[in-house]
Amino acid sequence: AQRVTQPEKLLSVFKGAPVELKCNYSYSGSPELFWYVQYSRQRLQLLLRHISRESIKGFTADLNKGETSFHLKKPFAQEEDSAMYYCALSRNYGGSQGNLIFGKGTKLSVKP
Amino acid sequence: DAGVTQSPTHLIKTRGQQVTLRCSPKSGHDTVSWYQQALGQGPQFIFQYYEEEERQRGNFPDRFSGHQFPNYSSELNVNALLLGDSALYLCASTSGGTSSYNEQFFGPGTRLTVL
Numbered sequence: 001a002q003r004v005t006q007p008e009k010l011l012s013v014f015k016g017a018p019v020e021l022k023c024n025y026s027y028s029g030s031p032e033l034f035w036y037v038q039y040s041r042q043r044l045q046l047l048l049r050h051i052s053r054e055s056i057k058g059f060t061a062d063l064n065k066g067e068t069s070f071h072l073k074k075p076f077a078q079e080e081d082s083a084m085y086y087c088a089l090s091r092n093y094g095g096s097q098g099n100l101i102f103g104k105g106t107k108l109s110v111k112p
Numbered sequence: 113d114a115g116v117t118q119s120p121t122h123l124i125k126t127r128g129q130q131v132t133l134r135c136s137p138k139s140g141h142d143t144v145s146w147y148q149q150a151l152g153q154g155p156q157f158i159f160q161y162y163e164e165e166e167r168q169r170g171n172f173p174d175r176f177s178g179h180q181f182p183n184y185s186s187e188l189n190v191n192a193l194l195l196g197d198s199a200l201y202l203c204a205s206t207s208g209g210t211s212s213y214n215e216q217f218f219g220p221g222t223r224l225t226v227l
Contacts, residue, residue, distance in 0.1 A: 004154075045218065099210070100155070102154030104154050
């Protein structure tokens, strides 16, 4: 079964500490994975996608097919990183975003 | 550009009623997807419309139906409402259809409460 698992509902860290938001997936094909973020009172928005291999707002995520993971990392958390983070998997060949499987989300709280 | 817009913002219905939710895609977008987000859960894909046809569908019953108009706006209809249909309904738009790699943009959602 296709599934995305985010084991932590809430992650609380202090400003300047490293952050790792965990995401594991179950998918029989070649996965295309994304991280979405929702800041307070804002819309859900794309943060990054694994195929782009880019760093957005200091966040990176590496696809580990052996461990079926796509963890989101940032070396030094900032207060403005506080938000809800969703890991998502595309069901579509080629990785288009129209048909996504989302995890339940992890709420990141960065304390001053 | 206001981005993706949805109406209404909130809606309260009773069991057995029918509801229609509306979505206008971001300017330049022609593909619309709908998601249901229950409290404490991630969004769940309902279906996607492109060129006025349903192109993909998630695991939702036939009570959930939709439509896309020539101007690319879309409606989500839910018949015979159940208490379990209470959720935030999100619309997302992109351009280029089901195989497009373009970024998908989400609307603010419609909060549906079924009593």
